[in-house]
Amino acid sequence: MTVEAPRVGVITFPGSLDDRDALRAVDLMGGVGVPLWHADHDLHEVDAVVLPGGFSYGDYLRCGAIAGHAPILDEVKAFADRGGPVLGICNGFQILCESGLLPGALIRNRSLRFVCRDVYLRVETSATPVTAEMTVGEVVEIPVKHGEGQFVARAEDLRRIEDDGLVVFRYCDADGVTGDEHNPNGSTDHIAGVRNAAGNVVGLMPHPEHAVDPDVGPTGGQPLFASLFARALAGAGA
C-alpha cells in the first residue's frame, strides 16, 4: 500500500480570514487541503480538521460563540469523539473553547489592543497530534495576531489543565524562558495553547499556517504540520 498525503479539512465560517492561508500551508507542507463549509454536515472523509483564524460572524457576540453552533460542529464533535485530530487556530481555538471541546476561555488582551508580531512558543507536551514529532522544551517562532487572546480559566479548571498536562504551548523567549515581556496578551501562566484530556483536540492562538513559508515569515509552524500529517495518516490507517 502506498503512503498517501493526508487530507486535511479547513472549515470556512462566514468571517473566516485565514482559511485560504491554512489550505495553502497544508498544500505547501505536502498534504491535501480540503475546503469545508460551515453549513454542511459533511467532513468529506478528511484525516484531520483545522478551524482557521478570523472573525467568524464578526465576533460581535463573544469570539467564536456563534460559530460554535454551526451545523458542521456536530460533525467535528463526532470526529473528535472518534479520536480524529482537530486543530483550532486563533478564532478556531476560540470556537473550540466556546463549543466545549477545549477547556478555558479567551478574553481581551491585557493591553486592550490588537497585537500582530512574531512570538516564541515552548512545547510543553508531545502527547498531541501537532507536537507528536516534537520534543518537550523545543522552541518555535510563530506569529500571533489577535485582540482577544488572553487565556483564562476558573481556578479548578486551571489546576486540572496544569496537573493533567493539558498545556501544549507557552509563550517564552528564544531560549524557552517564560516572562511577562514575552507574553503578548497577558495569558494566565503564559498559556498559548491547550489540548483536551484525550489529547486529539488542540487549540492555540498563534498562527502556524503563517509560519511555513520562509519567504514571508518564520518557519516554526512546519514541525506542527509535519506532526499533524504523521498522526493523521496513522489515525486514518487505524
Add this chain to the structure above:
Amino acid sequence: MSVTQEPLHRTLGLKDDELERIRDTLGRDPRPAELAMYGAMWSEHCSYKSSKIHLQTLPTEGPAVLVGPGQDAGAVDVGDGWAAVFKMESHSHPSAIEPYQGAATGVGGIVRDIISMGARPVALLDPLMFGPLTDARNRWLLEGVVAGIGGYGNCIGVPTVGGEIRFAEPHSANPSVDVMCVGLARADELVTSSSLEAHAGSLMVLYGATTGRDGIGGVSVLASATLDDSSQDARPSVQIGDPFAEKLLIEASLELIQQGLLEGLQDLGGAGITCAVSESAARANMGAELDLDAVPLREAGMEAFEILTSESQERMLAIVHPSKLEAVTAVCERWGLRTAVIAELVEGGTLTVTHGGEVVAEMPATSLTDEGPEYDRPQEAPATPAEDDPTFAPFEGDLREAFLTLVTSPNVASKAWIWEQYDSIVQGQTVAGSGSDAAIVRVPGTLKGLALSSDGKGRFGSLDPYVGTMHAVAEAARNVAVSGAKPLAITNCMNFGNPERPVVMWQFAESIRGMRDACEALATPVTGGNVSFYNETGDSAIWPTPVIGMLGLLEDHRLRVPTAFPRAGLAIYQLGETFAELGGSEFAEAVLGVVAGHPPALDLRRERALHDLLYEGARNDVLASAHDCSDGGLAIALAEAAIGDGHGFAVTVGSDLPSHVELFSESASRVVVSVAPEHEEQLRELGTAHGVPMARLGETGGPRAVFAGLFEIDVAELREAYETAIPRLLGETG
C-alpha cells in the same frame, strides 16, 4: 439669537448659481429629492469641480497602465496576466469628528472601490497626519483612528502593510486620514465601464447591508465644507462600519465575477444610491428607472432624499441580465447577503426615481455625473516669507544630543506601537511590511512582488508646494527603488484647505504642477487619486499635503534589498551628494524649532539615474542593504539601518560642510547602501555608468554607531530610544 431660514439648496451645499444651472437643465424648479441628488453629486467631494481643470494636466498614460483615472481605481499590468489595481482616498473629515468610525469606514470605502474593479484586495496602507502628541485631543484622535483602521482592516482579511504617520501642529484641528488599497485581478477579468455589457432591461441589484439614516450628507455637509465648533453636531453624517458584512461582500462579489454573472459592478460610497445608479446608467449611455420602495431599509418612514443620499456602508450594486438574477441571488444568499432589484436600465438617458408610487425625481443621468459645474478658481501666491533659512544659522548645540532628539522625534521614531495593531500577514504574501522602505506583497503563485509605498511631505509643501510635491513623488519612487523594484505608477490623495481661498487654490495648482513634472520625469503616470479640500478650521488650514501612493514591481522577490545592515564587515556608501539644505528639515523643526527656508533642490534626472542604479544593483545582487535618506538626513538613515538588525557601524562623514549640515541635511536623491567588499568595485562601476556620485563612509560592525571625530552611541541604546519614544508620548512606558 435669531433663526433665519436658509433656502434648501444652500443647506444641501449648493450655491445660488448652481441652483440656476439645475433649473436650466430641468427647465423647471427642482423637486426636493432632486436638489438632494444634485447637492450630493455636485459636491466638491464627488464632482472635483475645483480641481478638475488642474487634474487634467497630469500624465496618465504609460506602457504598464491598463486603466487610468475616471474609474473606481487605476490598474497596471504586472505581467503573467495579472493586473494590480490601486487607489487612495481620504476620510479625514469624518475621522476628525468620530475617529474610530471615520477611519474604519474609510478602509471599507476604498476596499469596495477595489472590489468593484473585480479585484481581490491584497494590501492596505494608511498615511496618517496628526497634531503633536503632547496634546490630549491629538492622542485621542490617533488612538481612535488606529483602533478604527485595525478594527475594520483586521476583520476583513486584508493585510495592512504600510503607510506613514507624521505629526505637525496644523493637523491638530484637521487630522489627515488617507488610506490606499491594492488589489489583484486577472487582467482580462477587470471590470470597467468599457467591459460593461449592460443594455436596456438589465437589472440593478443592490446587495449587502440595508439602507439607514447614517451618513446622510456625508459628501456635501461633511467632506465639502470646513470644520468648525458646530461640527460635532455632524456626527449623524459619519457612517458606521460593519467589517463582517464587508468581508462577505468581498467573497460574494468575487464569486459573482468568477462565475460570469455580472454585466457591471459599482460600489456604494459617497452619495450612496444616487451616485451608484446614475454612474452605472451614464456609463452605459442609458437611463434608469429607480424604485425607492424596493430598497431594503433599516428603519421605516425614511424620506426619498434620505434613501437617495444615505451613505450606509457595505452595499454594492450589480448590473445583472434578468436571466442571471436567480444565480446572483443564490450566491449572495450563500454568503448571507440580502439582495433587492431596485432599478432597471432603460433606453434614453433619463433617470426616473419613484417613491410611494410617485415620481420624486426625473433628470438626465449624465447631468448628475458629467455635467456638474467646473471652476477655475482664482489663485494668489502668498507673500514670500522673510529669508530665515535655517541652513545658514550657526549651530552651537551638542551634535549627539541633536541626533538623539531626532531619533526620538515622533516623525522619525519607530511606529511599531501603531503597526502592531494591524494584521500585516493575512493572505500569506507579505514579504516585507511596515518598517521597510517599501512593503513587498507577493503576487500569489509567482516570484513577483508588488512594491508599495506612500509618502507625503507637508513640511516641504508648506514652504513650496511645487517642490514639495516633487519631493513626495521622488521619495515614494525612491522607497520602491531601494527595495530593488521598478516604480510603475502612482495614485494620490491631495489634502488641502479651502479652495475658495485663492492662496489654497494656488497651493493646489502648484502642487499639481509639481506632480506632473515629477511623474513625467520618473515615468510614473497618475492612474487616479482623490482630492480632499476644506481641511481647515477658522483661519488654520493644514499644510498643502499631497500624499503619493507608489506601485512598483519587483520581478523576483528573492532579490529584494533589505533596509537594515544585514551583517558586519560590509562597506557603507552614500549614493548621491549632500548639499547645505536644512530648509524645512526635521532638524530645523525638532532641534531648532523652526519650519522655514527653502526645501532642498530636486534634480529629477539625478533622481531617475539613482533609481536605475538601484534597480541594476539589486538585479545583480550587488547591494546588501539600501535605505533612503529622508527625515533627519544621513545620520538618521544610518541609525535606522543599524537599529533594524542591531549591527553597528563606524563612518566618517564629509568635512566640506559644517558637521550638523553633513549629518542632518535633507538633500534629495540620496541612499545609504551597504555592500560586501567583493562588490565595491561593481558598485563604483554602476555609479560611473549611471552618473551617480558616491562616497565611501565606512564599515558595518560592532555594537556601536560611531561618527568618527564627532560622537558615538550604543546601538542598543539607540534602539531603546527609537522604540520607546511614541509609547512614552502616549503615556505607556511599559
